[in-house]
Amino acid sequence: MMDISNVEKTVLDAKECIQRTEDVIMHTYNRYPLVWDKGSGVYLYDIDGKKYLDFVAGIAVHALGYENKKWNEAVKAQIDKLTHISNYYYSVPMMEAAEKVIKSTGMDRVFFTNSGTEAIEGAIKTARKYYYDKHKKADSEIIAMEHSFHGRSLGALSVTGTKKYREAFEPLIGGAVFAEYNNLEDVEKKINDRTAAILLETVQGEGGVYPATKEFIAGVRKLCDEHDIMMILDEIQCGMGRTGSMFAYEKYGLKPDIVTIAKALGCGIPVGAFATTKKAAALVPGDHGTTYGGNPLATAAVNAVFEQFEELNVLEHVKEIGDYLYEKLEELKNRYDCIQEHRGLGLMQGLEFTVPVADIIKKAIEKQLILINAGTSVIRFVPPLVIQKEHVDEMIEKLTASIEEVQYNK
Ligand SMILES: *Cc1c(COP(=O)(O)O)cnc(C)c1O
Secondary structure, eight states: OOOOTTSOOOOOOHHHHHHHHHHHSOSOOOOOSOOEEEEEBTEEEETTOOEEEESSHHHHTOTTOBOOHHHHHHHHHHHHHOOOOOTTSOOHHHHHHHHHHHHHHTOSEEEEESSHHHHHHHHHHHHHHHHHHHHSOOOOEEEEETTOOOOSSHHHHHTOOOHHHHGGGOSOOSOEEEEOTTOHHHHHHHOOTTEEEEEEESEESTTTOEEOOHHHHHHHHHHHHHHTOEEEEEOTTTTTTTTSSSSGGGGGTOOOSEEEEOGGGTTTSOOEEEEEOTTTOOOOTTSOOOSSTTOHHHHHHHHHHHHHHHHTTHHHHHHHHHHHHHHHHHHHHHHOTTEEEEEEETTEEEEEESSOSHHHHHHHHHTTEEOEESSSSEEEEOOOTTOOHHHHHHHHHHHHHHHHHHHHTO
């Protein structure tokens, strides 16, 4: 038995925490030197008690902000009752969460996972199984998009359109073909009689905050219908109210055959899902599984998220505050030559700079504002969905000062 009695329990300060963490945690992230201690509303506090405005939300996770009382209570109550039972049995929280996902997505069947990546894995397996059932052969292809992001597992990586993420880990799963996002002609060219699915983010997140055009999404839907191909929309980042509708595809007036969800689905409890139409629900007993997925704790969190979305009228709020953020970022873009483009929907917006944004983000941290990039030249704005105008104003003020100072120093 390992002796852990000599592991010191009290952390004295941020510096010590960072040093001790780097000594033991695998170095797969270059972290900011910030040690978070607690969250409240749309603010985070570091271990010295310093308060920061949060425009990252744990990467589009904390839709409800921090310390939502009802979510906290629901999760705590479920911990006291029962957290896990495995998927050999039923539970009321899973039933309710599944009903909510089905109702809000317009799909017919759902499978709960522990992450977005796993939701992608399930979606790919579903499309492959549908193809296999139909053609009685296992040689299907999936068309995915350049600059997409779907996760880091070997399957999700295979359909992620950033070469540097994939390269060292090849050979990945076969049959992935890449097309240019928002280029319908390119997608059409890549369809053949082995194509099982077309996979895309309704709004590309990591790739730089690019919403799909109406023509593109509608065209992909049409191609999928014509060829009996599964249309998979990855709404892991842009779903759950982020764009002002529960799912971004509602804005385009259509539905996919398969949708993937995660990030804000649990608002801090790890949970994801993929949902399909009845026709696309090709997985049967023995085809797929998970130990934790959909357990009572995770699905109690999901239920609380949906309930809070209703109670707080989150979608209406996102529309209003998203417009306000849009207006303010547009002003900023018009003011600075170093900002070349402004894109986005609802509370998922991006500013593309002509320069790398790392220095601006570092400056913002000095001013107690946290921001996140998407690639080297885009600042991505994915705050908690419950932010108010005053928080947008505070962010704009701090960002403006950061841009000024960074430019000044050049
Ligand atoms: C974050 C993200 C994923 C991966 O989700 P994880 O929960 O990190 O596994 C997949 N697709 C999109 C669009 C994402 O933003």
